[in-house]
Amino acid sequence: MTQEALRPLVVVTVTYSPGPHLERFLASLSLATDRPVTVVMADNGSVDGAPEEAEQRYPNVRLLRIGANLGYGSAVNRGVAAYHNDDFDPEFFVVANPDVQWGPGSIDVLLEAAARWPKAGALGPLIRDPDGSVYPSARQQPSLVRGGMHAVVGPFWKSNPWTATYRQDHEQPSERPVGWLSGSCLLLRHAAFDQINGFDERYFMYMEDVDLGDRLGRTGWQNIYVPAAEVLHYKGHSTGRDPARNLAAHHRSTYTFLADRYPASWQAPLRWTIRGALAVRAGLVVGSSRRKQAKGRR
Template sequence: MKKELSIIIVNYNKYQLTQKCIKSVISNINNIEYEIIVVDNCSTTIISYTQLINKNKNNKNVRVLKTIQNKGFGYGNNEGVKASKYENILLLNPDVEVLGDSIEKMLDRILSDNNIGVIGCKLLNEDLTLQYSCRRFIPLTKFLLARTPLKRLASNKVINKINSQYLMLDYDHIEEKEVDWLMGSCLMLRKKDFNEVKGFSKEYFMYFEDVDLSYKLKKAGKKILYYPQASMIHLHEQESTKKINKLTYFHFISMYKFYKKFVLN
């Protein structure tokens, strides 16, 4: 079977990170016919877009698109999927570095089982320690206490117990496992499944798009698969959980929209 893959990377004012991500894909992808679609999500610094164009203009496998306005992370990915030509899709954050043959391993695994709705690899921090990227759905009250600045209202014992459940600390992260949801930094899925659940939901500007997508695929009877046999580095920042700022605002708004939409108890 011919292996084909469209790789979508959404850029917003992060030319250097995005270009590093592109380079890591090209350096580590083998035995796959592929395209890389970079969606510049209306970067406020025009140089970010023009540098991506200039740097990749001679690479036939790389296309750089530009949205007419920034409607959020999910919107940018949706536009990339619309422009893609292959059935298999890899959604990559620009702050991800591909390691070894991880892309091929993920593609082989999803092609082996039509019931897989989305597959995510093991994500590592920059120091190669494990990043907890597969998670459980938890009630709203628990999420507020453990994953937002409201954590100051709870004891460490309560927070640790909730985080253990939420981050699946009871799981060794060695064997593949069906999970509730996967962090959106590196997700592989079929375009058919993505379109059937209408892609990333439009109501989120930032945060919870990945939770929502996993939930919709799970409701459609698909597997959400954590696949640690493949791994990548993710320069993950958790600014929205540490202090009150603009990111906290987006996190709260998206969280409210998700829980209101699906009413998890």
């Protein structure tokens, strides 16, 4: 093995009181690659002690205190910047949620795929939900019609054709370029990430991965889905703590994404329409979520 291959691969994970998920993440990581790994926990203000305990237990884990809850993309950017130096792999790094459980060889399979796709800026594995079903983590970019119809009718008409096309529901798992990949687990190329200045920090949560994939594609890089690599995603880190708040954040991020794609002054009426439609939809789904929460507390 060459000295280059011996350089640790940095794995950045964003923690926010991750609880027992973090231990499963770290314990399974040894199965994901034969390479030396340094885990950077970019911590957004945990109060459960899990990141501190992990740093004590695992010699390859580093705790980077952000100082406040800046959101997912901002924390990743700081984690990457703090450990982007000659001591670590200069070409690739990994970003993953702390509620991911690594499949055997999953990172090595992504690295092997990267060698086959020299223009790959991001590569993502097949992601399974806890029940074993495949999560649609490799999707087309949400065009105004496709993304809009998915957003408007998706919650009420699950089998609608716009959602199926956007999520690529009828595609068989195959290694291929896609519009964007779930940010819950990504192998990223430093050169590509640096060229687009990392995650857009206007996104506190949600849509930052859609935006990342879009900007990579616009600058000539590819987003490559690699289903031969598998991880399990428990989705229990922070998104489930306040569903209503998270739904509202999702709608705000969706507007930011779409407004950026239609920035001209003559497109202002379109932006107003998008904002209004999203506000109505947010009111409906957030209200429904809060009613369910209230009923659950009775």
